[in-house]
Amino acid sequence: MRKIIYILLFLVIFIGVGLYFYNSLNKLATYQSPDGKYELIIKDNTSFFELVMPGQGGLGSKSILVILKDSNGKIIGKSKSNSNCGIFYDSVEVEWDLKNEQVWYGRAKSINIKTGKVEC
Numbered sequence: 001m002r003k004i005i006y007i008l009l010f011l012v013i014f015i016g017v018g019l020y021f022y023n024s025l026n027k028l029a030t031y032q033s034p035d036g037k038y039e040l041i042i043k044d045n046t047s048f049f050e051l052v053m054p055g056q057g058g059l060g061s062k063s064i065l066v067i068l069k070d071s072n073g074k075i076i077g078k079s080k081s082n083s084n085c086g087i088f089y090d091s092v093e094v095e096w097d098l099k100n101e102q103v104w105y106g107r108a109k110s111i112n113i114k115t116g117k118v119e120c
Helices: 004-026
Strands: 027-032 039-045 063-070 077-080 096-099 102-106 109-112
Touching: 039 109, 077 109
Parallel strands: none
Antiparallel strands: 027 039, 039 063, 063 077, 096 102, 102 109
16 A cells, blocks of 8 residues: 555656646746846747647747746736737747836737736
8 A cells, every 4th residue: 555655656746847847848038127027938838749740840930928927926917818919939029118017029919017918
């Protein structure tokens, strides 16, 4: 009985560590706001099991997820909350507009810093 518990515990720890490293490998870029209060994280939005064909493009043609966090690590907004605001890695252009409480992560794509609303 103890062997089974140890094996299950080992599997849970192994899976947890694997998920942690997989998640950290998905992070492509991080942008800090000029005042240091916010962080914009660019992550790979493709699934681990997604099939790609040879010649289907490199990193630039990957669909990405944009996450805005405050200085405490709390998520303010995500680009996937508005399905019309999808973007590829090649199209990322980060511009902080703190005066108007916006961070632009692509042409005509922004996240409101206070409300987390994604607009495009």
